[in-house]
Amino acid sequence: MKLVILAVGRGRAVPEQALVRDWLDRLPQGGAVIEVESKLPAGPARTRDEGERLLKQLPATAPLMVCDPHGRDTSSEALATLLQRHRDDGAGTIYFAIGGADGHDRRVLDRAQARIAFGSATWPHMLFRAMLAEQLYRASMILAGHPYHRG
Numbered sequence: 226m227k228l229v230i231l232a233v234g235r236g237r238a239v240p241e242q243a244l245v246r247d248w249l250d251r252l253p254q255g256g257a258v259i260e261v262e263s264k265l266p267a268g269p270a271r272t273r274d275e276g277e278r279l280l281k282q283l284p285a286t287a288p289l290m291v292c293d294p295h296g297r298d299t300s301s302e303a304l305a306t307l308l309q310r311h312r313d314d315g316a317g318t319i320y321f322a323i324g325g326a327d328g329h330d331r332r333v334l335d336r337a338q339a340r341i342a343f344g345s346a347t348w349p350h351m352l353f354r355a356m357l358a359e360q361l362y363r364a365s366m367i368l369a370g371h372p373y374h375r376g
Contacts, residue, residue: 275329
């Protein structure tokens with residue numbers, strides 16, 4: 226099962242970008258980042274545009290998890306269980322959406338099967354991408370019984 230990060234904004238040549246690529250490249254089933262960007266000024270219209278662009282990248286029946294600071298705080302084990310459930314239901318790809326500075330459009334939130342959070346702190350966008358990629362790898366290793374996760 227492939228794991229895809231849908232991210233608002235363009236990645237830059239920063240160390241965090243290399244971390245994202247490194248963690249996703251380690252996934253035995255494959256991983257990718259799809260970036261979308263809006264040229265609209267900040268505000269509700271931009272958030273709607275970002276949401277439309279995210280949803281256009283998403284196959285109609287594919288599972289979507291949104292990263293949302295108001296979502297459920299999700300442990301590595303819980304993320305592994307989430308992946309396992311969708312894998313066992315036959316999902317070929319699971320998508321994880323990271324919104325822009327103003328969060329996700331309501332349509333993206335409504336389309337999601339789950340809203341996940343990694344604590345209540347605010348993280349820089351590129352660092353959060355790296356953290357999500359590492360957690361996707363960790364969850365995959367938990368499911369594989371690999372000793373990477375010792376939690």
